[in-house]
Amino acid sequence: xxxxxxxxxxxxxxxxxxxxPFCTMQLAHLGAEVIRVESAGRPCVTRAIPPFAxxxxxxxxxxxxxxxxxxxxxxxxxxxxxxxxxxxxQLVKHADVVVNNFAAGVMDKLGLxxxxxxxxxxxxxxxxxxGYGQTGPFKAFVGYxxxxxxxxxxxxxxxxxxxxxxxxxxxxxxxNAGIFGAFAIVAALTHRxxxxxGQYIDQSQLETAVVLMPEGLLEYEMNQxxxxxNGNRDAVMAPHECYKxxxxxxxxxxIAVGSEAEWHALCQVLGQPALAGDPRxxxxxxRKQNEDALxxxxxxxxxxxxxxxxxxxxxxVGVAAFPAMSNRDLAEDAHLxxxxxxxxxxxxxxxxxxxAGIPWKMSGTxxxxxxxxxxxxxxxxxxxxxxxxITGDRVEQLRKTGVLA
Amino acid sequence: MRPQxxxxxxxxxxxxxxxxxxxxxxxxxxxxxxxxxxAKMLADLGAEVIKVEPPGGDLTxxxxxxxxxxxxxxxxxxxxxxNANKRGVVADLTKPEGRELLGKLxxxxxxxxxxxxxRDRAAHGLDSAALCAAYPKLIVTAISIFGDTGPYAxxxxxxxxxxxxxxxxxxxxGASPSPELPPxxxxxxxxxxxxxxxxxxxxxxxxxxxxxxxxxxxxxxSEQECVAAMLEMNFMHWTYAKRExxxxxxxxxxxxxxxxxxxxxxxxxxxxxxxxxxxxxxxGNPEWAAEDLFKDRLLRGQNQDALKALMGEWxxxxxxxxxxxxxxxxxxxxxxxxxxxxxxxxEHLAERQFFAALEQPGVGTLRLPGRPTQYGxxxxxxxxxxxxxxxxxxxxxxxxxxxxxxxxxxxRKAGLA
Numbered sequence: 162x163x164x165x166x167x168x169x170x171x172x173x174x175x176x177x178x179x180x181x182p183f184c185t186m187q188l189a190h191l192g193a194e195v196i197r198v199e200s201a202g203r204p205c206v207t208r209a210i211p212p213f214a215x216x217x218x219x220x221x222x223x224x225x226x227x228x229x230x231x232x233x234x235x236x237x238x239x240x241x242x243x244x245x246x247x248x249x250x251q252l253v254k255h256a257d258v259v260v261n262n263f264a265a266g267v268m269d270k271l272g273l274x275x276x277x278x279x280x281x282x283x284x285x286x287x288x289x290x291x292g293y294g295q296t297g298p299f300k301a302f303v304g305y306x307x308x309x310x311x312x313x314x315x316x317x318x319x320x321x322x323x324x325x326x327x328x329x330x331x332x333x334x335x336x337n338a339g340i341f342g343a344f345a346i347v348a349a350l351t352h353r354x355x356x357x358x359g360q361y362i363d364q365s366q367l368e369t370a371v372v373l374m375p376e377g378l379l380e381y382e383m384n385q386x387x388x389x390x391n392g393n394r395d396a397v398m399a400p401h402e403c404y405k406x407x408x409x410x411x412x413x414x415x416i417a418v419g420s421e422a423e424w425h426a427l428c429q430v431l432g433q434p435a436l437a438g439d440p441r442x443x444x445x446x447x448r449k450q451n452e453d454a455l456x457x458x459x460x461x462x463x464x465x466x467x468x469x470x471x472x473x474x475x476x477x478v479g480v481a482a483f484p485a486m487s488n489r490d491l492a493e494d495a496h497l498x499x500x501x502x503x504x505x506x507x508x509x510x511x512x513x514x515x516x517a518g519i520p521w522k523m524s525g526t527x528x529x530x531x532x533x534x535x536x537x538x539x540x541x542x543x544x545x546x547x548x549x550x551i552t553g554d555r556v557e558q559l560r561k562t563g564v565l566a
Numbered sequence: 567m568r569p570q571x572x573x574x575x576x577x578x579x580x581x582x583x584x585x586x587x588x589x590x591x592x593x594x595x596x597x598x599x600x601x602x603x604x605a606k607m608l609a610d611l612g613a614e615v616i617k618v619e620p621p622g623g624d625l626t627x628x629x630x631x632x633x634x635x636x637x638x639x640x641x642x643x644x645x646x647x648x649n650a651n652k653r654g655v656v657a658d659l660t661k662p663e664g665r666e667l668l669g670k671l672x673x674x675x676x677x678x679x680x681x682x683x684x685r686d687r688a689a690h691g692l693d694s695a696a697l698c699a700a701y702p703k704l705i706v707t708a709i710s711i712f713g714d715t716g717p718y719a720x721x722x723x724x725x726x727x728x729x730x731x732x733x734x735x736x737x738x739x740g741a742s743p744s745p746e747l748p749p750x751x752x753x754x755x756x757x758x759x760x761x762x763x764x765x766x767x768x769x770x771x772x773x774x775x776x777x778x779x780x781x782x783x784x785x786x787x788s789e790q791e792c793v794a795a796m797l798e799m800n801f802m803h804w805t806y807a808k809r810e811x812x813x814x815x816x817x818x819x820x821x822x823x824x825x826x827x828x829x830x831x832x833x834x835x836x837x838x839x840x841x842x843x844x845x846x847x848x849x850g851n852p853e854w855a856a857e858d859l860f861k862d863r864l865l866r867g868q869n870q871d872a873l874k875a876l877m878g879e880w881x882x883x884x885x886x887x888x889x890x891x892x893x894x895x896x897x898x899x900x901x902x903x904x905x906x907x908x909x910x911x912x913e914h915l916a917e918r919q920f921f922a923a924l925e926q927p928g929v930g931t932l933r934l935p936g937r938p939t940q941y942g943x944x945x946x947x948x949x950x951x952x953x954x955x956x957x958x959x960x961x962x963x964x965x966x967x968x969x970x971x972x973x974x975x976x977x978r979k980a981g982l983a
Binding site: 164165166167179183187191207210211212213214215216222224225227228293294296297298299301302303304305307308309310311312313314315316317318319320321325326327328329330331332333335336337340341342343344345347348349350351352354355356358360361362363364365367368369371372373374375376377378379380381382383384387388392393395396397398401402403404405410411413415417419423476479480481482483484485486487488489490491492495496497499500502511514515516517518519520521522523524525526 | 586587607611628629630631632633634635643644646647648694698711712713714715716717718721722723724725726727730731732733734735736737738739740741745746747748749750751752753754755756759760763764766767768770771772773774775777779781782783784785786787788790791792794795796797798799800801802803804805806807809810811812813814822824831832833835837894897898899900901902903904905906907908909910913914915917918920929932933934935936937938939940941942943944
């Protein structure tokens with residue numbers, strides 16, 4: 162642990178739901194000590210919704226929480242009580258980073274705004290990750306992941322050919338805000354290491370999503386045209402589709418061809434080498450023009466074959482093919498298991514279950530998930546004792562008065 | 567009212583000279599979006615990035631969007647967006663002469679970011695272990711679709727591959743009534759962008775480590791794994807409760823749908839009961855809303871078709887932006903299905919100075935999506951147009967790295983630089 166990039170960094174984590182916890186999980190992966198502040202009065206939504214382990218409900222049995230809080234500690238503090246705010250302020254003295262994803266202005270109202278915190282610790286890094294940012298006419302708007310996808314233009318751009326605006330399957334702007342938030346905090350830590358200065362970070366979930374829409378925005382900026390919805394098709398490459406594979410409605414295989422060599426290899430595997438010279442498909446531009454006919458030919462071939470058989474045959478000749486993976490496919494995938502991506506640490510209430518792990522490897526500072534997600538409040542006493550020297554009767558008293566709830 | 571300190575700090579973003587990242591030197595190789603975006607994030611904070619392109623130019627130069635839809639390698643919108651703030655050189659890394667030029671760049675660099683596929687790396691002089699041995703202080707960040715190890719390490723992939731391999735496409739669009747339609751990729755290049763954002767974060771984390779230890783290292787980022795970590799609670803539906811989730815089926819809760827308004831579309835969702843009550847009130851408390859069919863969010867999910875038809879009448883009379891404000895004023899988390907124009911016209915984004923103007927020679931002034939994050943102290947700046955192909959070759963190789971001008975001209979004539 163001493164060798165991890167964020168070893169020695171302590172994060173006071175006031176986040177909840179998905180975006181914020183996804184951010185602080187990255188910091189835990191990188192070696193920071195992340196102390197998640199929870200309360201019974203405002204329980205995290207991810208502890209309260211399915212899936213629960215074996216469908217038995219309970220705050221420590223929720224997959225959503227246990228996935229995105231791996232490697233963290235948990236303490237209970239009822240922030241509606243002045244004594245809890247006082248404890249939070251004392252903890253700030255021992256923290257490098259304070260993060261939250263409340264609505265704009267909430268930390269100020271709680272008495273935990275940046276001006277207060279920098280008074281406690283001059284080089285504190287404070288990151289606020291709200292839906293719309295801390296300024297601007299919409300700063301008070303409620304930002305959830307699915308509406309954020311709509312607001313960012315992602316629904317408008319996504320959809321089947323000839324159909325309406327589509328949803329995108331997951332609340333992508335949430336983890337996206339989380340990963341941008343983690344980048345910003347690592348950047349601020351770097352800034353601090355180079356200059357000694359802490360700083361305040363204002364991040365808008367909407368803006369972190371809109372920066373990922375350049376293809377659509379620049380089409381409008383350059384040509385005053387909105388992007389066309391085109392299913393899985395690409396602006397340049399063809400074939401480029403998720404094709405029906407043998408089996409039920411859930412069996413599909415994606416194929417994308419980006420060069421002439423790949424196109425020729427595909428024709429060989431299809432058993433139709435003559436296709437490569439077919440005047441309809443001779444160049445990428447022609448394949449794009451005659452994409453409907455091309456997709457029909459490929460579907461006729463893929464739809465009678467197992468998706469993995471297709472994948473292996475095409476990958477063997479350097480063509481990008483891969484099945485549309487389900488949750489079960491991912492959990493059972495030989496590659497992800499061999500890479501050690503899937504994490505199955507022993508959790509006191511749910512035992513060993515596969516979780517998505519760390520999507521990177523660092524040769525000099527090998528990251529690993531060091532502990533499963535914490536039981537609610539599991540580390541309250543330890544943190545109070547270790548950082549603030551609060552023990553025994555004082556803890557009992559704080560418990561009785563509901564401060565540690 | 568926001569305390570003065572925030573606005574002072576957050577809006578003082580244009581001063582590149584003050585950036586502590588100015589001293590960080592980055593070399594970027596490979597093509598497409600992932601490595602270019604990762605390097606862009608660091609360039610925007612002030613780092614000096616040299617982009618190395620193959621002699622034919624980066625593939626994004628051929629992808630557009632282009633002004634007037636006329637392909638021109640110096641006018642590609644996506645290339646300009648990804649590569650403003652960088653200097654550009656050409657080196658053919660498949661040839662020894664090109665790799666020699668790369669060596670000169672790396673000897674002078676802190677960081678290399680690239681997305682050359684694992685099976686092609688040795689041939690491009692980009693084998694991670696070899697680079698770490700040759701340049702012990704260098705941070706080598708490599709992005710790929712499947713990562714550097716494991717049974718699929720040598721497989722090919724693009725954006726479409728990663729979004730399918732990571733499990734996202736399988737879930738999209740969600741609650742689809744059409745089993746004959748395939749899993750659907752999200753707009754744009756989201757998996758590649760995620761590879762880039764992760765790479766940028768990890769590169770700085772490794773740089774922080776190097777400040778303490780003096781050592782570089784190699785980083786392996788897998789786009790498949792980045793995507794698989796972003797599936798909301800879907801992965802755990804299998805590992806916690808043995809349920810396979812999919813793009814088909816129905817929404818668990820309602821309302822949850824895209825509604826047609828008089829002048830556009832809005833995404834309607836209420837999660838909490840108080841939000842639903844506020845919406846019913848906003849709709850003028852229609853009688854049907856009191857029916858048992860719509861009593862709680864689960865029932866509203868089950869009876870969403872009926873709900874949609876009933877709500878649709880009222881929504882069709884509403885104007886999107888007005889409804890958005892009215893709903894949000896009552897804490898209802900709706901948002902418009904914004905078009906690109908809506909985003910450019912957004913008064914909120916305008917007040918936050920989100921879009922950033924870039925003067926790109928030959929193209930004119932472009933409004934680009936700007937800073938994803940507002941920093942109190944670290945300056946974010948857009949200070950240099952995207953490079954023309956090979957624009958800074960002589961400046962970088964001859965003036966700065968001591969390659970003899972004659973030698974450089976020979977390499978250039980041979981198409982290697």
